[in-house]
Amino acid sequence: EAGVVQSPRYKIIEKKQPVAFWCNPISGHNTLYWYLQNLGQGPELLIRYENEEAVDDSQLPKDRFSAERLKGVDSTLKIQPAELGDSAVYLCASSLDHTSYEQYFGPGTRLTVT
Amino acid sequence: GEDVEQSLFLSVREGDSSVINCTYTDSSSTYLYWYKQEPGAGLQLLTYIFSNMDMKQDQRLTVLLNKKDKHLSLRIADTQTGDSAIYFCAVYDNNDMRFGAGTRLTVKP
Numbered sequence: 295e296a297g298v299v300q301s302p303r304y305k306i307i308e309k310k311q312p313v314a315f316w317c318n319p320i321s322g323h324n325t326l327y328w329y330l331q332n333l334g335q336g337p338e339l340l341i342r343y344e345n346e347e348a349v350d351d352s353q354l355p356k357d358r359f360s361a362e363r364l365k366g367v368d369s370t371l372k373i374q375p376a377e378l379g380d381s382a383v384y385l386c387a388s389s390l391d392h393t394s395y396e397q398y399f400g401p402g403t404r405l406t407v408t
Numbered sequence: 409g410e411d412v413e414q415s416l417f418l419s420v421r422e423g424d425s426s427v428i429n430c431t432y433t434d435s436s437s438t439y440l441y442w443y444k445q446e447p448g449a450g451l452q453l454l455t456y457i458f459s460n461m462d463m464k465q466d467q468r469l470t471v472l473l474n475k476k477d478k479h480l481s482l483r484i485a486d487t488q489t490g491d492s493a494i495y496f497c498a499v500y501d502n503n504d505m506r507f508g509a510g511t512r513l514t515v516k517p
């Protein structure tokens with residue numbers, strides 16, 4: 295069974311440029327999470343989707359970050375414009391549904407903003 | 409919010425046991441996890457324990473939970489060089505998962 299797929303794995307952009315990350319969860323998983331992992335830290339939740347609905351986006355900086363999961367399967371996280379402080383690893387995870395306590399993580403996208 | 413604390417580094421000799429410790433603040437946490445992260449990779453779920461348990465063993469891994477002290481530990485028996493990684497403690501309650509900063513385990517031959 296394929297795990298959570300993310301692309302790209304690495305991205306280097308200049309500040310003020312836009313960037314987008316893509317995630318495909320494990321087949322059949324209805325709940326999808328985007329996490330931010332700063333260097334030397336644990337992941338922090340940005341947004342959680344139940345199917346196509348964003349049910350928890352309280353930690354998403356909405357002035358520059360946006361996310362979508364239009365058909366309730368794969369998801370895109372966008373930053374526009376990127377700032378130097380956005381350099382981090384962006385992790386996607388999925389679980390069967392919101393009652394499931396097992397989250398499975400993708401390999402992440404390492405973003406470097408110069 | 410929940411605070412999850414871990415020591416940052418642990419170094420052991422190959423073949424020894426490793427014990428990674430974690431403390432948390434929210435007594436209503438229902439599930440507690442250990443994840444492993446190797447360089448350049450995402451987080452791999454190693455094991456978890458329900459809050460109504462005090463111990464869980466899975467092959468070389470033993471999880472101990474002391475609810476009174478809000479203390480979780482992961483013991484790795486016969487530690488191997490392939491166990492070198494960062495280990496994250498995480499606690500879950502009501503759709504909210506909180507992670508510690510991770511413990512970097514180094515296994516010396």
